[in-house]
Amino acid sequence: MSNSRFAISLHILTLLERAKGGLLSSEFMAGSININPVLVRKELSNLRNHGFVDSKEGKNGGSYLSKSAKEINLADIYKAVKQNNLLGISKNTPNPQCSVGKQMNTHLNNLYNSTEQALLKELSSQTLADFSNRFD
Amino acid sequence: MSNSRFAISLHILTLLERAKGGLLSSEFMAGSININPVLVRKELSNLRNHGFVDSKEGKNGGSYLSKSAKEINLADIYKAVKQNNLLGISKNTPNPQCSVGKQMNTHLNNLYNSTEQALLKELSSQTLADFSNRFD
DNA sequence: CATACTGTAATTAAAATTATTACAGTACAA
DNA sequence: TTGTACTGTAATAATTTTAATTACAGTATG
Numbered sequence: 001m002s003n004s005r006f007a008i009s010l011h012i013l014t015l016l017e018r019a020k021g022g023l024l025s026s027e028f029m030a031g032s033i034n035i036n037p038v039l040v041r042k043e044l045s046n047l048r049n050h051g052f053v054d055s056k057e058g059k060n061g062g063s064y065l066s067k068s069a070k071e072i073n074l075a076d077i078y079k080a081v082k083q084n085n086l087l088g089i090s091k092n093t094p095n096p097q098c099s100v101g102k103q104m105n106t107h108l109n110n111l112y113n114s115t116e117q118a119l120l121k122e123l124s125s126q127t128l129a130d131f132s133n134r135f136d
Numbered sequence: 137m138s139n140s141r142f143a144i145s146l147h148i149l150t151l152l153e154r155a156k157g158g159l160l161s162s163e164f165m166a167g168s169i170n171i172n173p174v175l176v177r178k179e180l181s182n183l184r185n186h187g188f189v190d191s192k193e194g195k196n197g198g199s200y201l202s203k204s205a206k207e208i209n210l211a212d213i214y215k216a217v218k219q220n221n222l223l224g225i226s227k228n229t230p231n232p233q234c235s236v237g238k239q240m241n242t243h244l245n246n247l248y249n250s251t252e253q254a255l256l257k258e259l260s261s262q263t264l265a266d267f268s269n270r271f272d
Numbered sequence: 273c274a275t276a277c278t279g280t281a282a283t284t285a286a287a288a289t290t291a292t293t294a295c296a297g298t299a300c301a302a
Numbered sequence: 303t304t305g306t307a308c309t310g311t312a313a314t315a316a317t318t319t320t321a322a323t324t325a326c327a328g329t330a331t332g
Contacts, residue, residue, distance in 0.1 A: 004228055004320090007244055015236055025277065032234040036322050041279065058330025059276045074247070092140055098168040100151055100271055107270050108143055111210070111262075118258035122251050134243050135236055140289090161308065172291045177310065194299025195307045 005081040008033060008043050010131065013077065016053060017069040017132040023062030043081075050080040069132060075124035141217040144169060144179050146267065149213065152189060153205040153268040159198030179217075186216040205268055211260035 011033045015024055026044065030037040044063050047053045054066040065072075094101030147169045151160055162180065166173040180199050183189045190202040201208075230237030 007228065007240075010244070011230065011236070011240055014240070018236060027277085032231050032237040033240075034228060034230050034237070038280085038323075039321065045279070055278065056330080057278045057328075059274095060331060061277045061329080063278090092143065092170060094147065094170050095168050100147070100154060101168040101170070103271050104143075104147055104150070104169075107267065108146070110270075111267070115255055115258050118254045119251055122254035126247075131243065131247070134246075135239050163308085174292075174311085175290065181310075191309065192299085193297075193309045196300060197298080197308045199309090 005043065005083075006078060008035065008039065009047060009077055009081050010074070010128075012040065012043055012047065012063075013052060013065070013069075013072065013128050014132050014135070016063060016065045017128055018135065019064070021064055023056060023060070023064055025062045028062075046080060050076075052077075052080070069129035070127050072128040073124045074126045074128070074131065075120045077128070078120065078123050141179065141219075142214060144171065144175065145183060145213055145217050146210070146264075148176065148179055148183065148199075149188060149201070149205075149208065149264050150268050150271070152199060152201045153264055154271065155200070157200055159192060159196070159200055161198045164198075182216060186212075188213075188216070205265035206263050208264040209260045210262045210264070210267065211256045213264070214256065214259050 012029055015029055015032055026037045026040040030040045033040065044053060044055060048055060048063075051066060052072060053063050055061065055063040092105075094104045096102045148165055151165055151168055162173045162176040166176045169176065180189060180191060184191060184199075184202075187202060188208060189199050191197065191199040228241075230240045232238040
């Protein structure tokens with residue numbers, strides 16, 4: 001993952017956890033993260049689709065956690081934002097006429113899968129509550 | 137890591153391992169990987185600096201593994217190409233006036249470090265020889 | 273019904289990645 | 303001893319990805 005979606009989502013979720021049910025606006029969260037509010041709303045849209053948050057429209061609206069922070073582990077968040085492979089892109093197409101090239105993506109993907117498993121295992125050992133509690 | 141440096145380096149090293157000491161030109165390897173030869177030479181430069189390969193200049197020149205594929209594990213390769221954090225960039229600077237924002241990068245980096253340890257542990261369980269032997 | 277939000281699309285800007293061009297240096301081989 | 307085929311590296315251009323911005327319709331509140 002080269003973009004900062006994981007960090008943004010985790011930041012959003014940490015803010016919401018610490019708000020203890022209070023609604024936070026995308027503008028407020030964008031100010032804390034230091035990014036554009038529209039990006040926050042896009043991430044919220046994704047987090048909503050994954051059942052982590054809910055939002056209330058209209059004046060005095062905002063977002064809040066829709067499940068307990070103890071029930072969200074960091075692997076869940078990773079899965080929700082993940083798009084590429086961990087170690088790089090597979091978009092490259094090696095030469096199919098080369099005996100190594102034509103098999104490379106298969107072996108690379110196998111490798112990516114096993115490393116991703118290791119990553120997920122590590123991430124799943126921590127919940128959002130654990131993470132949030134490290135803040136003063 | 138968003139770029140494909142790990143995949144390129146592993147591809148190069150796999151080709152060299154299977155060449156069994158024979159010299160391969162950057163042009164040949166670029167053809168197998170399907171990228172520009174200059175990129176291959178840049179990666180070779182890095183791999184050389186890390187002691188994995190050596191190159192011979194001039195006509196009929198090329199590159200070859202400078203240590204046994206059994207003595208190179210995939211974590212070594214990862215470390216040689218790594219530049220960013222695994223889960224995203226830390227270049228973002230959250231708002232230092234926000235109690236969450238000002239501590240975010242510290243906690244994020246701690247998390248990144250622990251996930252990287254998990255990744256390295258997994259990668260270190262396989263050598264370049266293991267990887268290469270999976271090819272027909 | 274003015275205000276302050278969300279939701280989302282479209283566009284622009286910026287940053288990162290990759291490709292290309294260029295060329296000096298080196299070794300081989302005729 | 304000279305043409306050829308490489309490496310090594312810098313500089314630049316092209317492409318792709320990421321992030322910011324603009325715009326605006328929709329919604330809830332007071």
